[in-house]
Structures are given as structure tokens and as C-alpha cells.
Amino acid sequence: MARIGLLTGGGDCPGLNPVIRGIVRKGINTYGHELYGFRRGWKGVLDNDAIELTLENTSGILHTGGTMLYTSRTNVYKTENGEERVLASLKERGIDVLIPIGGDDTLGVARKLNAAGFPTVGVPKTIDNDIGGTDFTFGFQTAVQIATDAIDGLHTTAESHQRVMVCEVMGRHAGWIACHAGIAGGADVILVPERPFDLDDVCNHLRHRHETTGKHFSVVVVAEGATLAEGGDMATSEHDALDSFGHVRLGGIAFQLEKEIAERTGYEVRATVLGHIQRGGTPVAFDRVLGTRFGVAAIDAASNGDFGMMTALQGTSIGLVPLDEALKEPKLLDPELFKTAEVFFG
Numbered sequence: 001m002a003r004i005g006l007l008t009g010g011g012d013c014p015g016l017n018p019v020i021r022g023i024v025r026k027g028i029n030t031y032g033h034e035l036y037g038f039r040r041g042w043k044g045v046l047d048n049d050a051i052e053l054t055l056e057n058t059s060g061i062l063h064t065g066g067t068m069l070y071t072s073r074t075n076v077y078k079t080e081n082g083e084e085r086v087l088a089s090l091k092e093r094g095i096d097v098l099i100p101i102g103g104d105d106t107l108g109v110a111r112k113l114n115a116a117g118f119p120t121v122g123v124p125k126t127i128d129n130d131i132g133g134t135d136f137t138f139g140f141q142t143a144v145q146i147a148t149d150a151i152d153g154l155h156t157t158a159e160s161h162q163r164v165m166v167c168e169v170m171g172r173h174a175g176w177i178a179c180h181a182g183i184a185g186g187a188d189v190i191l192v193p194e195r196p197f198d199l200d201d202v203c204n205h206l207r208h209r210h211e212t213t214g215k216h217f218s219v220v221v222v223a224e225g226a227t228l229a230e231g232g233d234m235a236t237s238e239h240d241a242l243d244s245f246g247h248v249r250l251g252g253i254a255f256q257l258e259k260e261i262a263e264r265t266g267y268e269v270r271a272t273v274l275g276h277i278q279r280g281g282t283p284v285a286f287d288r289v290l291g292t293r294f295g296v297a298a299i300d301a302a303s304n305g306d307f308g309m310m311t312a313l314q315g316t317s318i319g320l321v322p323l324d325e326a327l328k329e330p331k332l333l334d335p336e337l338f339k340t341a342e343v344f345f346g
């Protein structure tokens, strides 16, 4: 029996509650652990703000989006005496092992804490699907489904008005959401950060489609982090501020594309930015199952002394990978997948 702490950090993500439920259910029923959930990510550990997690208060959350523990983007290592404060809170509460559930930023803090001697087990989370060492992160499939449904919606209005619809999706510097939703939604052009694009090529694809296929409408899916081949700042919007992990806030490239494509082609163009809708709502079944499997695997790892590790989906199995290895670099879009998408451009 041990006292285990958990937290959810970074952007929220459909599937976080299933992870929490999985950890608590197996932690109590199989191991007899006591579980504490720190609120608002690392901020909760810095402030020693936690609640006891029980079978009762983690029941009925499987199908719910968001996180019952709340979240924040708090960088312990950018906070004065951050590590000391975290270690003091954990000691005060008698926590033996900490399970941070988050993306590369949250898990980066976990890795440092583990290196500093505090036992941690990570659970990877992000709709962006850009964490190394795992084939998928939960939340990604939900985001892809939401984006695909939106693209389906844009198709009918694009066809009625014979317009070009530009749909911007999230994903930060990875094109996973754009590529998957673009393929699933039958996009005519997909723009991803991994493949800086040329505006003339984009317009040529659209002209080719409108002039030779009898279709006088198109759908362009653009990742928020896509960039122009010749450089320029189309990837970033008016948001200049950086978060505590040094990330710029993305969003708005669709509006710039709307203007540029309209000017160059003479077609009517409209932009839609899906934004946080992609992170909201209920998790699809895949993410509930993956979240549950990660939660159960994380409490097993915490109980078996597999510290400094992260749960991972490897093919169809759940395994563990060292945090050091998983966080070496972000997992960018598979070029083979993009090649498949390109077959349908123009």
C-alpha cells in the first residue's frame, strides 16, 4: 500500500477522466493505495492543493471530456524555488509516487523530478499526437472525429456556394490532426507544418480541380502550425505572448489563406478556425479505452517500481518507455501518411 499523487497538466484533452478513473479503480481495489489528485496541474503541487480520490468521486466520469482535476500550463522550473516547493508539498502529503498526466511540457517536469530523486510515472496526453514512444495519445481520435465532422459540414456549404472553404485545425507543430481529418474528410489540399507549402502550388491544385473535374468547390485543411516554403509569418496569428514553456500561441493562418487564395484565384473563399472545439466534448470510444488502459498500466508501473517511465501504445499492446527516450524529440507526421493524402490533392 502506498500513497500515490496524480495531476493533469497542459491543455485539457478528451480521455483524461478515463485515465484518472483507471488509476483510482485499480489503485484502490487491487493495491489498496491511497490516491490524491493535485488540482490545476503542477500549480496544485506547488500550492499543495489536492483532494483525495475515491471510488465514489471518480465514478461516472468515464464518458466526460475535460479533467475533473482541472489543469494549467505551469512550469515548475520557471517558478522561484519551484522544485523545492514541489518536493516539500509531496513530502508534507506523504506522497510516495507521482503520476503526472500530460504532454511533453508536463512530462518534461516529471522527468526532471524523477532525475532529482522523486519517483514518477508519466502518462502521455495530447490531442496533437506528437509525443514520442507511443503510437497514439488519447484525445487525438476525438479531435480528428470532431474535425472530420466539421469538414463534412463545410463540404455541403462549399458545394452549394461553389466556394473554397479553408478549415484550420490544431496540432501545434505537428500535422497529425490535419492529415487524418483531411484524409477522412476528403480534403482537396492539406497543409501541415512538416511540409512548408508554396501558395502558387496550392492555387494550382485548386484551379486544376475547378477547371478539369467539373467540381467548382474545394476544401483546404490547414494545420495551425503550417508554414510557407519561402518563410514568412503565416503560421502565427496576432498572438505574440509566450506561455511559461516558451510556446507561441498559434491560430489564424486560415484567415491569411482566405485572403491570399481569393486574390490569386478569383474564387470566393471562406475560413473556419475550429479551435478549442477540437478538445471539447465527450471522448470517442477509442480514447476512453486508451485512457483506461493507460491509467491501469500507470498504477501497475507505480506499484511495481517502474519509475521514470511513461505508458505507451505499441501496436495494439500497452508498454512502458523511459521518459528520457519518449521526450527526446516530438513525433512528427509520418511522411508515408502524407504521401497517401497527396494522392487526392487537386
Ligand code: F6P
Pocket: 011, 103, 126, 127, 128, 170, 171, 172, 224, 249, 250, 279
Ligand atoms: O497541445 C494541445 C493544443 O490544443 C494545441 O493543438 C494548441 O496549439 C494549443 O494546445 C492551444 O493551447 P491553449 O488551450 O493554451 O490555447
